[in-house]
Amino acid sequence: MNNHAEKTDKNAIIRMFHVHMRYDAKHALADISIDITKNEFVFITGPSGAGKTTLLKSLYLAQPVTEGQILVDGMNLSRIPKRRIPFLRRKFGIIFQDFKLIPSKTVYDNVALVLEAMGKKPRLIQKKVKSVLRVVGMEDRAQAYPLSLSGGEQQRVAVARAVAGDPKIILADEPTGSLDSQSADTIFTLLEMFHTRGATVIIATHDQRLIERTSRRIVQLEAGRLQSVADI
């Protein structure tokens, strides 16, 4: 056990120690301790309201935890000054449960925004945005606005935005939530591709189809508590 912990210590990109999160009286996360290794592909699953989204949020400091410690790629989240938070977030490519695309910006500009915020050169931005849009098959809709797209298309744009900045960690919250099985497959294959390219991928989902067909590690949440860490 000790031996194992030390091995993961070196390779862990995310470490959570006894993390608690309370919304007022409600315990959304209770005593979560977990390590996630570099280039791992992890599922976080559990019924609605189990705390999946909350767990992901705690990683990129959308919600500070009430108790416990989190390390992300060597950064201790409880010690990050406010002005450094953007740099923590650039380690992540996040596919939000509700997409969070900016409705007043085109598909292209939504994806480009991430790179602009990182201060990349315009020429590089142009090249990169085109390439990720091509990868998700949305290059034809680059000038469309998010609200004119179908749910699946919006999700693909969200994926493109998440991976545009070559993040170390991809967080996908219910990435196949409202999709038919074919669109879900496309998204899932994309995530696997970025995993093979070296990214750590964490998927929160209660989509049983997705979980059943993989042999990946599954983290089970139940009312904010870790149920089992199924390593396979």
Next chain:
Amino acid sequence: MKQHIKRTVKDILTHRFLNAVTIVTFAFAVLIVGAFGLFFINANHTMDTWKKGIRMLVYLKPGTSEAARLDAKFRLQDIAGVKEAVFVSKTEALTNLRELMKNRASLLDNLRENPLPDAFEITIDPSVRPESGMSSLAERITALSSVEEVEYGQKWVERFTGFVNLFKFTGYGLGCLFFIATVFIVANTIRLVLYSRREEIEIMRLVGATDRFIKEPFYYQGLIQGALGSAVGLLVLFFIYLSMVNQVDKGFASDLISLRFFDIGVILEIVLIGMVVGWIGSFVSLKQFFR
């Protein structure tokens, strides 16, 4: 830099309506302050031309000898504030009167002798302050031995100057007030913009944008809104001014009032101040929004 401006322009085009609201707000403020300033400038200018034209008539006692008259002329010209003293004999005065009366001049034919006195027409140095200097000047002239009476349009000059002075002080006060009000209004409009875009701002933060990156276009927007708003306000003011010039030209007062607009330096200053106000407005609202 180029990228930021590009982002800003894109932003403005995307949020046309809210930007238009801010610009119109700005234009209104500039229009009001500008109208005030313009009135003040013109009132001052008109005052100056009037002052230049202010004459005093110094009537001599009947039967003043030629030598006494000459003496009076020198004494008058020695008095500070007198620019020039021109003698108008009673004969000349009568001729002038005839000319003024034109076709009714025959009335004057019945006069057995010229009832008009000899006089000096005095041009006053513009440095004499009409509200205080005129009366003391008149007093000193009246003290001369051969002088019977002094006449000048004192009352209205005094009143008008008082009015302009009152206006000057309330003008400064109102100017300051409007400046603060404009900053406040602009800050509020920008806060409205920020509020309506809070979701977008939150998303930008979530994908790793720094506050500085998010704020930057708003500062540029403030500058552009300030410049455009002032320009629009001044343009509207200019059209109002043009129509007023037309009215005055057609009207009776064309000789008395000569209107003019801000010169180019002042216009640039106003636009510059507008930009500063826009920047301050952005600063204030961003400060509140990003706490």
